[in-house]
Amino acid sequence: MAWKVDYKCQQVFRIAVLIQLVALALSNEKEHQNEFLCRRCGETIANHQQLSHYTSPLAVDTWNATLLGVPRVNVQLFENPQKQRFNVVTFTTANIHAHEEAYSEASWYPGNAWRICTCPQCKTHLGWKFQPVNFNHVTHSEEDTFVGIILDRLIEEKQGDSILYVPNSYKS
CATH class of the missing domain: 1.20.5 (Single alpha-helices involved in coiled-coils or other helix-helix interfaces)
Structure with a gap:
């Protein structure tokens, strides 16, 4: 028993x-x-915990969207001096390569300078890293910066499985 x-x-x-x-x-x-990937190469760029809400008075339009399962994520439409328009989502930080020189001209976030940021894997332009105009590592930290990424350059992980990338060497 x-x-x-x-x-x-x-x-x-x-x-x-x-x-x-x-x-x-x-x-x-x-x-x-719950991750965003680079739409071009599939590199992980950011996750849902890195989403942030930095608003700009210079946005042409703004609305909320559900992204990565997170409701009410702020999306802003910006226009650069060349009249190109970008839907931008902000993050506290992201897996990006921020280029060295920062520019304060034509910044969408007053009081902040911008630096071009690219995918660390394929080098595609993803957006901009913003920092205080007089940023230096003595008086500021990385917490004083944020990243604005072009929404169209990202893809959600759950959608990434449906994309097939075929290297040129395999194409006939």
């Missing part, structure tokens, strides 16, 4: 472990799908 109890306990234990593994896999999948 004791053998039957032990066998049933083992079965219950195995089922409990299996349920925990499935739950862990599902949570990891959901967490992984």
